[in-house]
Amino acid sequence: MPELPEVETTRRGIAPHVRNKRVTAIVLRQRQLRWPISDGLEAGLTNQIIHRVDRRGKYLLLSADTGTLIIHLGMSGSLRIVNTDQLAGKHDHVDIEFDGSKLLRFTDPRRFGCLLWQTESPLSHPLLRELGPEPLSAAFDGLYLHRRSLGRSAPIKAFIMDSHVVVGVGNIYANEALFMAGIAPHRAAGRIALARYVRLAECIKEVLARAIEVGGTTLRDFTNSQGEPGYFKQSLRVYGRAGEPCKQCGESLRETRLGQRSTVYCRYCQR
DNA sequence: ACTTCGACCTGTTGGC
């Protein structure tokens, strides 16, 4: 469910309720996520104050003096701030309780998400160490993308969805950014000129930034930490619109599968 | 070093 805008929306939503709060208890109902929740979590985080709530790519980082809780939401994960008297549902795997009457609840039906307790610097964790730059940072631009693309035959869509190239671009925003940039999703990454990469980098930044501004994209069930939907769905130009008219030229949008992911594009506007 | 594909899970949707 979450790409970078949804994770950032979640971060902004939970931060005021989590930052500078003391963890009074942790309830683990299901340890078997993408990776099992390690035994060290309860001992390491209970009674600690969470000083920071950061994001690296699609990972959320909750930092205390004793270590950092690294959270990934996978495909179907979410974090909510709820009252302590809210009964836990079937997929409510973890509660982190704070002073007062609120708790942070991790829910994830498919269990592709993870909670990792890391006592070293979180950015040195094997899953984070090799990540590409943040798309909204100055380090990410057309020159960078072009340099990384040299010699690569993979489709451009798979290339920009590779978190070792750039973090945070998932299936929705990859489709949207390629439409905005006028690039066909199956084009080999290594056969795209620098000028087009400059445009693509701008489009990726724009689509992500605009999605963050309106609270992300709610397709079916994404909501922020307070249970409210995001409003970027109405701005989608290709994702979920296969067979509908292209907003630029009016021709019917095509759908195909690329790397097992649904891919929608305009065969006239994207080359 | 790069590309492709299976795997991990549950819930929803659409066709018959």
Place this chain on the structure above:
DNA sequence: TGCCAACAGGTCGAAG
């Protein structure tokens, strides 16, 4: 209405 296959916002790790 029921059943079953296909698909869903991610991404790791094995195999080629």
